[in-house]
Amino acid sequence: MKKDIEIPKVEDVYIAVVNEYNDTYKSQDWNAYIVNNKDVDLEMVLIVTSGFSEDKITSVFRKKLDRLPKKSYAKIELMQEELFAINNQFKVSFFEGNKMFDKTYTFRKNTINLKALQTIPLIGAQGVLVK
Template sequence: MKKDIEIPVDENVFVAAVKESNGELLAENWYVYVINARHTYIETVIVVSKGYGDAAKTSTIRRSIEIMPARSFQKIELLPENLLALENEFFITFFADGKLYERKCVFKANSISDARSVNIPVLEQDGVWAY
C-alpha cells in the first residue's frame, strides 16, 4: 500500500546559487547547481524546478542527470534577476545504494544576494544555499 512506501530524505545532496560572469551577455548572473556531497555516486537524478510568488509564477521545468560522481556538482539553471523576487523551489529525486531518495530545496523570495554568499564546499565558490 501507499503508506508502506518509504522514500528517505537525503541530507548530502544540495542546491546552491552562484554568481558568475557571463562573457556573452557582459553581465553577472546567478546560476543554480545541484551538489552531490555524498561519498558515493548518485544516478537517475531528476530535478523539478518552479518559481512562485503573489503575482507571478514560472513554468515547471524538469531536468535529468544520468549519473553524478561522488563529491561532484552540475550546473542546472540560470536564475534571471526578475526571478530572484520569487520563491524558487527545486525538488530532487535520485537513486543511490539501491534506494530512491528525495530532497526539496527552496530559495526564499529575495534570499539570493551577494550579502548572503558563503563558501560552498565541493564547488569551492561563494554562493547561497537553498533550504
C-alpha cells in the same frame, strides 16, 4: 500501509545559486547547481524547478542527469535576477543504490542576494546554499 513505507532522508545533496563571472558575455550571472557531497554516485537525477508567489507562477523547467559522480556538482540552469523576488523551488529525485530519494529545496523570495553569499562546498565559488 502508510506506516510500512520508508522515506529515506536526503543528506549531503544541496542546491546552490552561485554568482559567477561569464567570460563569454562579460557579465556577472547567477547559476543554479546541484551539489553531491556524498561518497557515492547518484543515478537518474531528476530536477524540476519553478518559481511562485501569491500572484505569479513561472513555467516549469526539467533537467535529467544520468549520473552525478560522488563529490561533484552540475549546473542546472541560468537564473535571471527578476526571479529572486519570488520563491524558487527545486524538486530533486535520484537513486542511490536501489533506493529512491526525493527532496524539495526552496529559496524563499529575496533570499538570493549579494549580502547572503557564502563559499559553496566543492564549487568553491560564492553563492547561496539550501540544504
